Amino acid sequence: MSIDIYWRVGTHGDQPSLRRRTQSRGGFVDTPVPGRLAPGLRDGVPDGYSYADHVADVVRASETAGFVGGLLPSFPGTDDPWALAATLAQESRTYRFMVAYQPGFLHPVQAARLTASLQAATGGRIVYNVISGGGGPAQLWWGDKVDHDDRYARTSEFLDVLKGVWAGDFSYEGRFYRVEGAGLPKELAGQPFPEIYFSGSSPAAIEAAGRHADYYLSWLEPFDALAAKFAQVRADAATIGRTPRFAVRLDVLARPTEDEAWDEIRRGFANLSPAALRAFEGGGDSVGAARSRGFTGDPSAGFRGLEVAPNVWGGFHLLRGGPVFGLVGSYQQVAQRLDELIGLGVDAFILAGVPHLEEAHRIGENVLPLLARDHDITIPGKDEQ
Amino acid sequence: MTTVDIHVVLPTRPEGVRHGFGHLREVVRAAELGTLTGAVVPFDADGLESWSVAAAALRDTRWLTLAAEFHPGVSTPVYAAKVSASLQRFSGARLAWRLAVDLDPAVARAHGDFTVGSDRYLRAAEFLQIARGVWRGGQAAGPGGVKGGFTFEGRFFDVLDGGFAPPLSLMPFPQVQLTGASPGALELSAHHGDLHVFTPPTLAAAAELTERAAALGRTVAIGVQLSVLLREDAAELTGAPERDEVDFAGTYAEAAELLRAYAAQGVSTVVLDARPRIEETYRIGEHLQPALQGA
Numbered sequence: 001m002s003i004d005i006y007w008r009v010g011t012h013g014d015q016p017s018l019r020r021r022t023q024s025r026g027g028f029v030d031t032p033v034p035g036r037l038a039p040g041l042r043d044g045v046p047d048g049y050s051y052a053d054h055v056a057d058v059v060r061a062s063e064t065a066g067f068v069g070g071l072l073p074s075f076p077g078t079d080d081p082w083a084l085a086a087t088l089a090q091e092s093r094t095y096r097f098m099v100a101y102q103p104g105f106l107h108p109v110q111a112a113r114l115t116a117s118l119q120a121a122t123g124g125r126i127v128y129n130v131i132s133g134g135g136g137p138a139q140l141w142w143g144d145k146v147d148h149d150d151r152y153a154r155t156s157e158f159l160d161v162l163k164g165v166w167a168g169d170f171s172y173e174g175r176f177y178r179v180e181g182a183g184l185p186k187e188l189a190g191q192p193f194p195e196i197y198f199s200g201s202s203p204a205a206i207e208a209a210g211r212h213a214d215y216y217l218s219w220l221e222p223f224d225a226l227a228a229k230f231a232q233v234r235a236d237a238a239t240i241g242r243t244p245r246f247a248v249r250l251d252v253l254a255r256p257t258e259d260e261a262w263d264e265i266r267r268g269f270a271n272l273s274p275a276a277l278r279a280f281e282g283g284g285d286s287v288g289a290a291r292s293r294g295f296t297g298d299p300s301a302g303f304r305g306l307e308v309a310p311n312v313w314g315g316f317h318l319l320r321g322g323p324v325f326g327l328v329g330s331y332q333q334v335a336q337r338l339d340e341l342i343g344l345g346v347d348a349f350i351l352a353g354v355p356h357l358e359e360a361h362r363i364g365e366n367v368l369p370l371l372a373r374d375h376d377i378t379i380p381g382k383d384e385q
Numbered sequence: 386m387t388t389v390d391i392h393v394v395l396p397t398r399p400e401g402v403r404h405g406f407g408h409l410r411e412v413v414r415a416a417e418l419g420t421l422t423g424a425v426v427p428f429d430a431d432g433l434e435s436w437s438v439a440a441a442a443l444r445d446t447r448w449l450t451l452a453a454e455f456h457p458g459v460s461t462p463v464y465a466a467k468v469s470a471s472l473q474r475f476s477g478a479r480l481a482w483r484l485a486v487d488l489d490p491a492v493a494r495a496h497g498d499f500t501v502g503s504d505r506y507l508r509a510a511e512f513l514q515i516a517r518g519v520w521r522g523g524q525a526a527g528p529g530g531v532k533g534g535f536t537f538e539g540r541f542f543d544v545l546d547g548g549f550a551p552p553l554s555l556m557p558f559p560q561v562q563l564t565g566a567s568p569g570a571l572e573l574s575a576h577h578g579d580l581h582v583f584t585p586p587t588l589a590a591a592a593e594l595t596e597r598a599a600a601l602g603r604t605v606a607i608g609v610q611l612s613v614l615l616r617e618d619a620a621e622l623t624g625a626p627e628r629d630e631v632d633f634a635g636t637y638a639e640a641a642e643l644l645r646a647y648a649a650q651g652v653s654t655v656v657l658d659a660r661p662r663i664e665e666t667y668r669i670g671e672h673l674q675p676a677l678q679g680a
């Protein structure tokens with residue numbers, strides 16, 4: 001299997017750099033002012049463009065720069081990944097839309113019908129990022145009453161039903177779902193079932209992942225912690241005779257030289273308020289977020305205090321919304337660290353950088369070509385089909 | 386000048402050799418260029434899923450209103466609202482909802498929906514209350530998520546401290562279209578509908594709906610949906626084999642007359658189901674619409 005490299009889409013707008021936490025793209029600020037784009041102002045009037053128009057550009061940039069596709073994250077404040085994928089389905093050729101979703105929110109029959117329709121629209125380019133966790137209060141915000149550990153039981157049942165509906169003529173009576181004679185219409189039958197990237201760091205998640213995941217997806221952590229986590233998933237999966245593949249989601253800040261890369265971080269750090277430095281609270285009952293908190297260094301020691309291993313920096317959450325860890329360094333160094341992760345057993349990456357459009361080009365053009373050639377990297381449109 | 390908004394029905398399953406997103410995009414573009422008001426994506430158990438179709442159609446247009454029909458069992462109301470908030474942002478607020486409440490029981494069970502009888506209308510009412518409630522009930526987002534001002538404990542759905550924050554909350558909620566002529570259907574519409582679409586034989590119930598809505602201090606617009614076959618003259622119609630299968634077959638002038646008669650009864654929207662869809666939609670745009678407007 002070759003290594004699949006995805007580039008994230010920002011579903012909560014985007015900022016022009018990590019230097020200031022100012023959203024300028026996607027209308028995520030209340031009042032449109034000059035300099036804000038998609039929607040923007042033209043002669044003082046909204047220009048009729050929406051954030052989907054900018055995301056369409058990120059999608060095309062990612063495709064051009066050599067990524068196989070992109071993750072579309074889902075949180076209470078973001079645009080919805082299904083809506084984005086359905087809106088942009090026709091506007092790329094090889095790009096795979098990795099849709100993040102929580103199983104409880106859609107009925108599995110609807111998820112099957114929606115997915116199969118999008119497979120028809122895209123030529124089979126939908127990928128799932130199944131999220132079961134999230135946070136306690138946030139679950140009730142979504143109108144979801146199921147408890148943390150039960151959510152993984154539901155996820156398993158949801159995926160069983162979804163796969164059953166996909167196969168056709170399916171009846172089922174479970175704890176969470178019941179269907180009778182379900183299947184896809186002739187028009188949609190025979191579409192490929194999406195690959196599943198499965199997130200979650202709790203024991204309940206790892207157990208559920210063993211049954212359903214094509215890829216076990218983790219945020220970046222210090223490499224030894226990550227290796228231990230993979231070993232645990234591998235051992236659990238082995239008990240049911242499965243061999244999981246691993247994916248890591250991380251930010252990359254790469255520049256021609258290491259000094260230039262750290263200088264970007266320095267500028268961003270210098271603009272942080274003391275309140276922002278204290279603001280790393282993590283989210284709800286997510287075990288992954290708590291793990292990340294346990295690994296970070298001390299921000300009061302300056303930005304380099306958060307470099308927990310060479311080029312592994314645990315302060316990205318301070319400079320933009322999202323996970324903690326990423327790589328900071330020269331193009332060469334970042335490529336080397338990615339190679340090391342591949343050496344630990346990583347089969348796929350979801351990379352990200354701010355701003356997503358420009359950094360897709362930078363990383364695609366300058367870092368991906370430096371990855372060691374002893375592993376295959378999937379080249380969009382070539383290795384597949 | 387008589388104003389009746391004209392919408393067309395989009396294809397969700399193969400029609401002859403035409404099928405899939407390619408066919409439906411052509412029909413959508415025909416309606417857009419034909420300066421029609423909107424299009425409806427039916428909930429079709431044997432066809433494409435309606436949210437995905439509506440999203441694609443919205444992306445291909447800049448004026449058309451797209452009504453996606455779905456039933457309240459497809460998702461939680463919060464999630465349906467969440468998906469819709471993005472589609473409203475991406476489309477300049479052109480999405481409408483059409484709730485399918487009165488499903489065939491076997492179709493419902495195949496979609497995991499075992500709610501029957503009048504409970505279906507109670508659930509639909511909760512669904513709409515919650516979806517509207519979270520849409521405008523929001524507060525600012527925080528690091529762990531958001532905490533909004535909307536809480537609802539219903540028979541079918543619950544929300545605690547829900548509500549969208551800007552910019553999701555800034556768009557108008559989708560127009561709510563409802564159908565059916567049973568007392569339950571009319572009651573649901575009176576409370577929660579924006580537009581109620583009748584079939585021609587049930588249009589007589591419109592007066593009752595208007596009365597029920599007025600008692601609640603509300604107004605519900607009236608629509609009628611019918612299958613049509615339109616040709617330039619009687620000779621052409623005689624030659625068309627489909628003429629006995631439609632609700633109305635007639636010339637452009639006769640169709641305009643019918644629509645004027647509907648308008649005189651208080652109908653504001655006419656949804657036309659016409660095949661072959663690409664050609665008929667162009668005929669509606671180029672001939673029926675000007676005839677209606679007296680051009």
